Amino acid sequence: MNKLLLTASAVSILVGLSGAAAAQDYTIGVSNTVQGNGWREEMICAIKAQALKSGEVASLNIAHRNTDAAGQLEDIRNLIQAGVDAIVVNPANPEGINAAIKEATDAGIVVVAVDQAVTEPSAYVVSNNQEEYGYLGAKWLFEQIGGEGSVVYMRGAAGASADNDRDKGFKRALAEYPGVKVAQEVFTGWQQDQGKQQILDYLATGVAFDGVWTSGIDNVIVDAFVESGAPLVPIVGADNAGFVGQLGSVEGLVGAAVTNPGSIGAAGVTVALNILKGEKPAEQTVLVTPALWDNVSEEGKASIAAAQNPNLDPEWPVSVSIADYTTYSTDEIIACKGPGE
Amino acid sequence: MTRVLARYGWSLGLLAILAILLVATRLIQPNFGASGLDSLARAALPFAFATVGMGIVVIAGGIDLSIASIMAVAGVVAALLMHQMGDANAGWVVLIVLTRVPDIVVTLAMLFVWEGVALLILNAPGGAAAPWLRELVVGAVTIPGLPPELTSWLPRALVVLIAFVVIFWLPLRRSKLGLSIYAIGSDQHAAFRSGVPIGLTRVAAYGFAGLFAALGGLSITLSTGIGEPIAGPYLMASVAAVVLGGVALTGGKGGLLGPIIAVFILRTLRLDLTLLSVDPNVTTIIEGTIMVAVVMAGGLLAMRGRR
Numbered sequence: 134m135n136k137l138l139l140t141a142s143a144v145s146i147l148v149g150l151s152g153a154a155a156a157q158d159y160t161i162g163v164s165n166t167v168q169g170n171g172w173r174e175e176m177i178c179a180i181k182a183q184a185l186k187s188g189e190v191a192s193l194n195i196a197h198r199n200t201d202a203a204g205q206l207e208d209i210r211n212l213i214q215a216g217v218d219a220i221v222v223n224p225a226n227p228e229g230i231n232a233a234i235k236e237a238t239d240a241g242i243v244v245v246a247v248d249q250a251v252t253e254p255s256a257y258v259v260s261n262n263q264e265e266y267g268y269l270g271a272k273w274l275f276e277q278i279g280g281e282g283s284v285v286y287m288r289g290a291a292g293a294s295a296d297n298d299r300d301k302g303f304k305r306a307l308a309e310y311p312g313v314k315v316a317q318e319v320f321t322g323w324q325q326d327q328g329k330q331q332i333l334d335y336l337a338t339g340v341a342f343d344g345v346w347t348s349g350i351d352n353v354i355v356d357a358f359v360e361s362g363a364p365l366v367p368i369v370g371a372d373n374a375g376f377v378g379q380l381g382s383v384e385g386l387v388g389a390a391v392t393n394p395g396s397i398g399a400a401g402v403t404v405a406l407n408i409l410k411g412e413k414p415a416e417q418t419v420l421v422t423p424a425l426w427d428n429v430s431e432e433g434k435a436s437i438a439a440a441q442n443p444n445l446d447p448e449w450p451v452s453v454s455i456a457d458y459t460t461y462s463t464d465e466i467i468a469c470k471g472p473g474e
Numbered sequence: 475m476t477r478v479l480a481r482y483g484w485s486l487g488l489l490a491i492l493a494i495l496l497v498a499t500r501l502i503q504p505n506f507g508a509s510g511l512d513s514l515a516r517a518a519l520p521f522a523f524a525t526v527g528m529g530i531v532v533i534a535g536g537i538d539l540s541i542a543s544i545m546a547v548a549g550v551v552a553a554l555l556m557h558q559m560g561d562a563n564a565g566w567v568v569l570i571v572l573t574r575v576p577d578i579v580v581t582l583a584m585l586f587v588w589e590g591v592a593l594l595i596l597n598a599p600g601g602a603a604a605p606w607l608r609e610l611v612v613g614a615v616t617i618p619g620l621p622p623e624l625t626s627w628l629p630r631a632l633v634v635l636i637a638f639v640v641i642f643w644l645p646l647r648r649s650k651l652g653l654s655i656y657a658i659g660s661d662q663h664a665a666f667r668s669g670v671p672i673g674l675t676r677v678a679a680y681g682f683a684g685l686f687a688a689l690g691g692l693s694i695t696l697s698t699g700i701g702e703p704i705a706g707p708y709l710m711a712s713v714a715a716v717v718l719g720g721v722a723l724t725g726g727k728g729g730l731l732g733p734i735i736a737v738f739i740l741r742t743l744r745l746d747l748t749l750l751s752v753d754p755n756v757t758t759i760i761e762g763t764i765m766v767a768v769v770m771a772g773g774l775l776a777m778r779g780r781r
Contacts, residue, residue, distance in 0.1 A: 197754035201706030202698045207517035211748040214510050226599045229698035
């Protein structure tokens with residue numbers, strides 16, 4: 134009798150397990166704290182497209198608003214209350230949301246931080262390497278101007294952790310080129326209008342400089358040079374569609390785009406689904422290394438030509454997919470439709 | 475009875491809305507319980523402090539646009555000091571933050587000043603919060619001698635909020651200064667002719683706002699464990715809660731109970747919209763629409779009452 138019971142329970146457990154493995158009804162929560170920015174919008178669309186394409190997500194629960202770490206704590210706790218199976222989060226801050234992440238993982242929810250790391254050890258991290266992003270572009274720029282001269286340093290949002298990491302990379306490159314000076318350091322706040330105003334103000338002073346490093350507010354900087362008729366200097370930006378287009382088309386522009394895929398959100402969904410199905414990644418942290426495409430070398434020119442896509446919003450990064458992690462097509466991410474939409 | 479109703483009618487109405495929202499939350503998510511209430515209270519804490527501060531200034535006929543940046547300054551100062559001095563000295567750090575009352579009439583310019591000050595103090599999120607202080611707002615209240623089941627639904631964050639408001643606001647409201655705050659808010663000339671020191675009263679009102687904003691900043695640091703130099707969305711949120719709470723933006727009318735309930739309504743609303751997984755871009759539209767509807771309905775009722 135006992136044996137029978139044991140077998141019966143073993144069978145039921147197995148049935149339960151296989152049921153879980155074949156489940157197509159996961160709910161995934163998403164928490165994001167910057168709204169109305171092309172990069173973040175692409176991230177959300179990538180999450181939606183990948184969730185739909187995977188066929189394993191019944192619904193997405195997206196908490197997407199402009200707020201701080203305290204607001205994100207609230208959003209994550211609300212998602213816990215909503216009973217989601219996994220949470221994909223772009224953290225406002227590497228430490229500030231640890232308390233809520235711990236509560237989520239204690240409740241058996243899989244948490245994957247994308248784009249930026251968190252220090253809570255129970256979370257998985259799928260992130261772009263921001264320090265390397267800063268270093269790669271700065272090194273290219275300093276080499277381009279011959280290791281001698283002054284550059285305008287247009288950072289992101291003051292106090293943001295991605296900005297701080299990029300600053301570390303930038304400073305590392307600066308230390309390697311003692312002949313290079315920073316002529317002007319400004320925070321664009323990752324706002325197009327603000328960045329353009331700042332470079333126009335600086336151009337109006339008439340002080341000569343040799344290059345511009347931007348933290349992704351790039352196409353409006355090129356516009357400002359062209360509109361004001363100022364001689365172009367080498368410009369480093371991100372792989373935003375508008376800037377990549379300019380690298381191929383603007384006469385006399387020497388520049389480089391450093392990749393920073395917004396589709397990292399989709400990679401987060403894939404990792405979360407894999408963990409839910411019992412396939413944990415080998416490492417707790419997966420770093421996506423950026424690449425640099427310049428319009429000087431043949432290799433860079435080829436990458437830029439291949440990346441041109443007139444259908445993309447100019448503020449969206451052109452790297453709409455990440456090999457091994459995303460399965461949707463470019464049209465599907467542009468459609469920006471999630472499960473049940 | 476009718477006097478109580480007339481005086482607290484708006485707050486009672488808001489309380490009814492909050493009750494309906496909480497019941498709705500329970501219907502949407504049957505598991506909603508003590509832990510849900512706890513996280514709701516913790517999320518509401520910084521908003522509530524900001525709203526109380528803003529409420530006092532608005533009652534005095536002003537508006538404090540720098541409230542969110544003051545919160546950021548207080549938050550980073552607290553986080554930095556606690557980080558440098560460790561756990562043992564956290565006590566007097568809190569004292570410094572609590573008594574940090576700006577003695578200037580705050581203007582729009584101060585928003586930018588404090589913004590810069592916060593970044594100067596801490597150019598990136600960092601610092602730390604003393605663990606025992608963080609525990610202060612986490613979990614449910616336990617009262618020695620009472621069975622824990624009785625108090626398990628009462629979040630500590632809520633008790634902390636009520637305690638500070640009761641300690642500062644109740645005595646103030648009944649004092650001469652409190653009366654003066656209402657007086658200059660309702661009619662500055664009349665107040666002046668009655669011998670109310672306008673300037674001093676305004677300074678005091680902004681001082682109390684600064685105090686509560688500092689408390690709000692401290693509560694952010696306690697919930698996140700770090701100081702954040704970039705101000706959060708507390709300015710508009712506090713004005714919204716003050717208006718929804720029945721305080722007239724022209725000054726002189728309303729109390730602080732309504733705005734505090736309004737904060738909880740807005741937080742519960744967000745929780746419900748998340749539970750229902752409403753499109754995030756629609757969420758803010760719904761929040762705004764409900765606010766306009768409530769304020770308009772209240773205005774209509776008030777007009778009818780007068781007739």
